[in-house]
Amino acid sequence: MADNKRHFIHNTDIGQNFLIDRGVVEFILKRSAPTAEDVVLEIGPGDGVLTRGLLSTPLKALYSVEVDERLREGLDKIAARDGRCTCFWGDAVQFDYVRALPEPPTKIIANLPYHITTPLMWAFLEQLVPAKTDYMLLMVQLESAERIASPAGHRERSPLGITVEAMGSAEVVRKIPPTAFNPQPRVNSALIEIKIEKNRELANDRTWRGLLARSFTQRRKTLANNWAAGYSGSGVTRERAFEILAAHGLKPTARAEELTLDKWFALAEVPDFHLKNKNSGE
Numbered sequence: 001m002a003d004n005k006r007h008f009i010h011n012t013d014i015g016q017n018f019l020i021d022r023g024v025v026e027f028i029l030k031r032s033a034p035t036a037e038d039v040v041l042e043i044g045p046g047d048g049v050l051t052r053g054l055l056s057t058p059l060k061a062l063y064s065v066e067v068d069e070r071l072r073e074g075l076d077k078i079a080a081r082d083g084r085c086t087c088f089w090g091d092a093v094q095f096d097y098v099r100a101l102p103e104p105p106t107k108i109i110a111n112l113p114y115h116i117t118t119p120l121m122w123a124f125l126e127q128l129v130p131a132k133t134d135y136m137l138l139m140v141q142l143e144s145a146e147r148i149a150s151p152a153g154h155r156e157r158s159p160l161g162i163t164v165e166a167m168g169s170a171e172v173v174r175k176i177p178p179t180a181f182n183p184q185p186r187v188n189s190a191l192i193e194i195k196i197e198k199n200r201e202l203a204n205d206r207t208w209r210g211l212l213a214r215s216f217t218q219r220r221k222t223l224a225n226n227w228a229a230g231y232s233g234s235g236v237t238r239e240r241a242f243e244i245l246a247a248h249g250l251k252p253t254a255r256a257e258e259l260t261l262d263k264w265f266a267l268a269e270v271p272d273f274h275l276k277n278k279n280s281g282e
Helices: 002-007 022-032 049-055 069-081 114-128 142-148 159-167 206-215 223-230 238-247 261-267
Strands: 039-043 061-066 085-089 107-111 135-141 168-176 189-196
Touching: 022 049, 022 107, 022 135, 022 168, 022 189, 039 049, 049 061, 049 069, 049 107, 061 069, 069 085, 114 135, 114 142, 114 159, 135 142, 142 159, 142 168, 142 189, 159 168, 159 206, 159 261, 206 223, 206 261, 223 238
Parallel strands: 039 061, 039 107, 061 085, 107 135
Antiparallel strands: 135 189, 168 189
């Protein structure tokens, strides 16, 4: 394995920046504190540094999802040495977590490939949170972490961040320098801790997702302009948009990043924005 490591060519196109800082691994283990009742999901285990660290805890089971078949030999050896570990192979964004995993994870602890952070997190919220997952400790690009944790009024506010806030909380718990990885990324990284406490089905609510997506379509445009364009088929004109804004105590010039969580919940109740959920009579 040592010889393989020396000759392994990292594919940075799929985010292969392997974590090598043992101090960071120890911080992750202490912060996430897996117990004997925890089923943990890891994405992109790479050469297994974090995988081996997780297996040093009393966790019940560890499921790892990896796309690069070149890593199979090393990860299979780790799994062979510890029956709690199972490796699954495939694209983490397209992976069917509900059907493929033997049981839903309670925690997701992972160094995520940065270029797929947003779609991956939506997949977690849609598939795993409704089942059981209530904790995530994720290594992501610092910029992404700050965007997810951005409060109302911050220019980096986003649909994902608002949804996470509506379901619980998000906190940037540690910033990580490029030197913690091999090869070193060109950006700074961070560990973001997400706790799910409520509204577990929210990410699958089409009205909620549709409202946020349409409201943030063009950040420089006002909500009235985005709604008029995004809901044109539903009869939401600029004039109707102004009426909705006024009814909720918002200025005609209001933009999506300005709104507090309670305003989003109130707007999601407006009949003009209602979309039917899949596989339901709503």
